[in-house]
Amino acid sequence: MIPLSLTKTEIHEAISHCQEVAISFGKSTKKVKRALIPKTLRTELSKNIGSKCPTCDRIITISNPPSVKQYQPIASSFTVEHLFPLAIGGDNTYTHLMVAMCHHCNARRNIVMQQYIGSRRRTPKALEDVKKFVEWSITSVLLPDYEQDTRIQEIWEATESLKLEKSKRDKKKTKPPTLAELLERISVLEGRLEQLENTKWRRLTRFITGLLKRKPRITQYSADEMLLECIRSGGTTPVKLGQKITNYQKNHDWEETGKSAFNEHFGFAKQQTYTTTISDILGDRVKVTGIRNNARYSIIVSGSEAPSVVSLQKTPPITKPNPSSAPKVNPSKEHSEKPKIKITPEEFSKGLLSQKKRVQPVFFSTLYERLINENPIFNLKQYGIKPNDYLTEKCSDLLTIIEKPDGNTPPTIHYWITDPQ
Ligand SMILES: [Zn+2]
Structure with missing residues (x-):
């Protein structure tokens, strides 16, 4: 079913050429070229619908069931596979290396690539892996009897039973x-x-x-929440913030950690500093003083500047809870100066939820800051109450509170909020 008529020599020449291109691409900072497959080529390759997939026993079917408007491929759906993948330097001009393939095999090959070579690295070992992958990618389709690299081939076989989501590209409706x-x-x-x-x-x-x-x-997690959380837990200078972010990434199973991983993940320029990012997206919530390595970040609370190191350590519960919703008052001083609390736990909880803009749980302090910016009556500080105490002691029946230790020793507990269940 292979639509190509390359000789063995031509295939090996193509492999060497693509390896060279892939290596110089890997060393460069060039962007991946994504473009629609030219219609004529697609039409030509779609003649393989009804034939066997080159890498499994499925008969290739049309790309989408006719009754379905959204793109919802099934395992046998027709796709065009780049034997020289775009992600490692290929493009749509390598028409002799583009073949019809079933959706399932195409997806598996993407997984093999990601697993085997991962994200772009420039070490000699990584570049050697890219070369091996190019060889496998091309020969596994065009030279079925070729002796394959054992490790890549094993990854390929291990993905065979991986069930794919019916429609990856139709996230909203699925x-x-x-x-x-x-x-x-x-x-x-x-x-x-x-x-x-x-x-x-x-x-x-x-x-x-x-x-x-x-x-x-x-x-x-959004970039602003992640930065705020890390600043709040002690990331008050570029160095400390860098450490906090790396810890955060490790605790959240990021494959890569550090500043460039952060920038790449959220779409910032690769070398952008945290200070620049903070000024750009958190200008109204974090005050930056000093420059470069001497920069300091402090969180702005309701117009005034609060100390940026806020202990989120779980505080011991109040020993004698007052039956009314009376506040916990700082006993050491200013007892008589603190005004009586003007809000109820119900109002506070409702207020927090009104600041929540998505379904997923949100970091409590983010919601709290939004809330007190909107209405200072909710600022618990003026009543001498610690927000975390009020949340855990008064609102636990009104909200779903998720405790997340931050992974440090001793752990700092962060509270995340979601709607009551
Ligand atoms: Zn297949």
Whole structure:
């Protein structure tokens, strides 16, 4: 079914050429070229609909069931596969290296690539892996009898039973997979992996588990929340903030950590400093003093500047809770000066939820800051009350509060809020 008529020599020449291009691409900072596949080529390749996929036994079917308007490919759906993938320097001019392939194999090959070579690195070992991958990518389709690199081939085989989401590209209309579905997918894969040698598969299992987990993570944290959380927990200088962010990334299963991983993840310029990012996106909430390595970040609370190191350590509960919603008053001083609390836990909880702009849990302090910016009556400081205490002691029946230790020793507990269940 292969639409190409390259000789063995031409295939090997193509491999060498693509390896060279991929290596110089890997060393460069060039962007991946994404472009629609030219219609004529697509039409030409679609003649393979009804033939066998080059890498499995499926008969390739049309790209989308006719009854479905959205793109919802099934395993056998027609796709165009770049044997010289765009992600490593290929483009649509390599028409002799573009083939018809079933959706399932195409997706598996993407996973193999991500697993085997990961994100762009420039070490000699990484570049050697890119070369091996190019060789595998081309020969696995065009030279079925070629002796393949064992490790890549094993990754390929391990992904065989990986069930793909029906429609990755139709996120809005498709419900996210349930936990049961995810677990089932993982167990199917694990069963397959167990038959194989364990150590080789640890990385792959982690990677695939990471893939399944990644979607919630991406939607769960925004750059501003992450920066605020890290500044609040002690990241008050560029160096300290860098450490806090790296810890945060490690605790949230980022594959790469550090500033460039942060920038890449949120779409900032690769070398952009945290100070610049903070000034850009948190200018109204974080005050920056000093420059470069001497910069200091402090969080602005309701117009006044609050100390940026705010202990989020869980404080011991009040020993004698007052039956009314009376505030916890700082007993040491100013007892008589603190005004009586003017809000109820219900109003406070409702206020927090009104600041929540998405379904996922949100960091409590983010909601609290938004709330007191909107209405200072909710600023608990004026009543001598610690926000975390008020939240955990008065509002636990009104909100769902999630406790997240930050991974430090001793751990600092962060509170996240979501709607009552
Ligand atoms: Zn296939």
